[in-house]
Amino acid sequence: MQNDRYLRNIKLTELGEYGQEVLFKAKALVVGAGGLGCSALYGLACAGIGNIHLLDHDVIELSNLNRQFAYTPSDLTKLKASTIVQKLTQFAPDLKISFDAVKVTDEWLDQYLSIYDVVLDCCDNFFATYMIGDACVKHKKKFITVSAVAWRGQGYAVLPDSPCHRCLLPECPEESDAPRSADYGILGAVAHTFGSWQATEAIKALLDLDKEQGTRLTSYDAKIGRWKTMTRSYSQQCKFHQSVIHK
Numbered sequence: 509m510q511n512d513r514y515l516r517n518i519k520l521t522e523l524g525e526y527g528q529e530v531l532f533k534a535k536a537l538v539v540g541a542g543g544l545g546c547s548a549l550y551g552l553a554c555a556g557i558g559n560i561h562l563l564d565h566d567v568i569e570l571s572n573l574n575r576q577f578a579y580t581p582s583d584l585t586k587l588k589a590s591t592i593v594q595k596l597t598q599f600a601p602d603l604k605i606s607f608d609a610v611k612v613t614d615e616w617l618d619q620y621l622s623i624y625d626v627v628l629d630c631c632d633n634f635f636a637t638y639m640i641g642d643a644c645v646k647h648k649k650k651f652i653t654v655s656a657v658a659w660r661g662q663g664y665a666v667l668p669d670s671p672c673h674r675c676l677l678p679e680c681p682e683e684s685d686a687p688r689s690a691d692y693g694i695l696g697a698v699a700h701t702f703g704s705w706q707a708t709e710a711i712k713a714l715l716d717l718d719k720e721q722g723t724r725l726t727s728y729d730a731k732i733g734r735w736k737t738m739t740r741s742y743s744q745q746c747k748f749h750q751s752v753i754h755k
């Protein structure tokens with residue numbers, strides 16, 4: 509580990525050399541290398557997360573560049589995963605950064621999720637969020653998810669003993685109910701805000717800094733400049749949670 513590189517991290521009293529070592533040994537999985545994923549990945553790399561693995565099967569399109577700052581016009585039609593991993597490796601050569609250019613599936617998660625300490629869902633679609641969230645409950649993994657569109661976003665971090673995504677909303681909403689940035693647009697800076705928020709929550713989870721009981725939902729409306737947080741405690745574990753935890 510290059511200590512000088514992480515000097516400003518180590519200066520944080522909650523982190524110190526011990527915390528930096530924890531981060532350097534940590535394994536993070538990021539699903540999605542779009543607007544959220546670009547910021548989340550760079551946030552993790554800046555923190556010195558030693559092992560970062562990315563899943564993304566998309567290629568770079570010109571309309572991505574209003575928010576996906578890791579790519580340039582010369583990267584068009586290339587795979588996002590290989591492109592951003594190459595750039596991240598140049599940025600932080602002391603970290604192990606890898607990728608699979610595949611779509612996330614139940615099979616992939618069942619086979620590999622046990623390797624990771626924390627999972628960042630940067631997909632921005634309900635189906636993937638519920639698939640990844642279910643797998644994180646099964647494997648008792650820390651799960652950070654966000655949805656962001658237009659000027660707004662919301663997210664939450666689920667720790668293994670906290671209410672899960674299905675405790676909050678039992679059934680996966682129809683994809684047609686989800687507002688999409690392809691229809692409503694999204695400001696790049698709003699996507700970056702939430703990608704950075706995901707990285708920050710992941711770092712806090714890895715360092716066990718969040719002592720609050722419950723799952724905290726955070727939302728931000730950039731148009732009126734207002735953040736809101738709401739903490740959900742268990743009233744009753746969802747049926748899925750009960751079936752997984754108590755079997």
Ligand SMILES: [Zn+2]
Pocket residue numbers: 671672673674675676745746747748749750
């Ligand atoms: Zn639950």
